[in-house]
Amino acid sequence: MPRWVPVLGGFLGSTTCGLLLYAFSVFIKPLRAQFGWTASEVQLAYAIVVLVFGLMTFPAGKLSDRFGPRPVVVIGGAILGIGFFLVSTLKGAGDLSKLYLYYGLIAGFGGGMVYLPPIATAPKWWPDRRALATGISVVGLGLGSFIMGPLATSMINNPAIGNGSALPVFKYVGIAMFIMAIVAGLCLSNPPAGYKPPGWNPPAPKAGAPKAGRDYTFGETVKSVQFWLLYLAYFCGSFAGLMVIGVMAAHGINEMNKEAAALMGVTVKELPADLTKSIAMQAAIATSCLNGANALVRVLIGAIADKVGTRICFLVTFALQVAAMAFLFPVGKALFLLCVVAIIIGWNYGAMFTLFPATCMQYFGPTNQGQNYGLLFTSWGIAGFVASIIAGQMFDKFGTYAVSFTIGAVVVAAGLVILVITKAPKRIEA
Numbered sequence: 001m002p003r004w005v006p007v008l009g010g011f012l013g014s015t016t017c018g019l020l021l022y023a024f025s026v027f028i029k030p031l032r033a034q035f036g037w038t039a040s041e042v043q044l045a046y047a048i049v050v051l052v053f054g055l056m057t058f059p060a061g062k063l064s065d066r067f068g069p070r071p072v073v074v075i076g077g078a079i080l081g082i083g084f085f086l087v088s089t090l091k092g093a094g095d096l097s098k099l100y101l102y103y104g105l106i107a108g109f110g111g112g113m114v115y116l117p118p119i120a121t122a123p124k125w126w127p128d129r130r131a132l133a134t135g136i137s138v139v140g141l142g143l144g145s146f147i148m149g150p151l152a153t154s155m156i157n158n159p160a161i162g163n164g165s166a167l168p169v170f171k172y173v174g175i176a177m178f179i180m181a182i183v184a185g186l187c188l189s190n191p192p193a194g195y196k197p198p199g200w201n202p203p204a205p206k207a208g209a210p211k212a213g214r215d216y217t218f219g220e221t222v223k224s225v226q227f228w229l230l231y232l233a234y235f236c237g238s239f240a241g242l243m244v245i246g247v248m249a250a251h252g253i254n255e256m257n258k259e260a261a262a263l264m265g266v267t268v269k270e271l272p273a274d275l276t277k278s279i280a281m282q283a284a285i286a287t288s289c290l291n292g293a294n295a296l297v298r299v300l301i302g303a304i305a306d307k308v309g310t311r312i313c314f315l316v317t318f319a320l321q322v323a324a325m326a327f328l329f330p331v332g333k334a335l336f337l338l339c340v341v342a343i344i345i346g347w348n349y350g351a352m353f354t355l356f357p358a359t360c361m362q363y364f365g366p367t368n369q370g371q372n373y374g375l376l377f378t379s380w381g382i383a384g385f386v387a388s389i390i391a392g393q394m395f396d397k398f399g400t401y402a403v404s405f406t407i408g409a410v411v412v413a414a415g416l417v418i419l420v421i422t423k424a425p426k427r428i429e430a
Helices: 004-021 025-035 039-067 069-089 093-125 130-157 167-186 218-222 225-264 273-308 310-328 335-364 369-398 402-421
Strands: none
Touching: 004 039, 004 069, 004 093, 004 130, 004 167, 025 039, 025 093, 025 130, 025 225, 025 273, 039 069, 039 093, 039 225, 039 369, 069 093, 069 167, 093 130, 093 167, 093 335, 093 369, 130 167, 130 225, 130 273, 130 335, 218 369, 225 273, 225 310, 225 335, 225 369, 225 402, 273 310, 273 335, 310 335, 310 402, 335 369, 369 402
């Protein structure tokens, strides 16, 4: 198999997961309007999908290590597409539990199976460019959300499709996701034992460098302090990023509507329908800016990390994220500034999905990467669950996301401190 094929599988699989996860903020307002649910009730669906998605990556990694990535991704893709499609069958306010079941549990379960195996597989085909291969494999996560934001908004607002309802988006996109994820799985397989790209040999160790050791077993990995420091840092970075992604469009709509109402001397409810639709599209632009940066950085940061190392990249991106989170609320009413901050947040957040798996493989070796990174990634799911609940509750209590974003800034600052003190573990003698 040409070694670009598994990377293509990763790209398609992560694009499918991006469609699932990262445009949910555009669904919040139409779902609330159609069914009368509160922000917290709708936000809980996103919290559940992120939690289930994140927790499923560990068993998906173990299954991939044992049976290969192809069957895991194909089965997961079918489950993901069916769950997303079923959301389109909701009928009324009493179907809130079905939203949690179809989107949160079923689609999240399938998505977790689709996401992890390609990330563990593609770098095995590219030992000469592991971080870059990882970046290409996960770039679709941002690209899918970049596409989904404006696509979903236009479908919702189109009188011939959604006419204000988000349900048709789940119907048509669910079918597309079903097909994409299965094709992704068919592109995946592990390389032969001892595989090396033609013309490439591992670089000779530098003079005075420690002797090469064997890879960590999964048991040895989870007993290391470094693994759990990475786990905490991943939680902190994911907490801020997922909080913003889950509410970016809602935040923009809320603040720009209030600004427009103040300028016109009316209440938000009295704003013309055409104006509120226009503001919704503007907020979707901010979401797409975030997700576009989220996609672009995954490839670029891989190439950079292969040259300067993951540690420097980590420290710079986390420091920038603290500042961006602090500025996010006050810029919400101005589209240009909101887009600028969204790009910074998306860039920093997206970088994690290349840097963390690359660092995990660097620290503990490629042999058990499926299990190692699968467990590490569960911190993402837990962080997203907690952050989403906090965001919804804070909005219901205060009517804005100001407190939520402040909490996010503090948490990601804690992640920066953790990364400063984290050092690579010692190699285990062969």
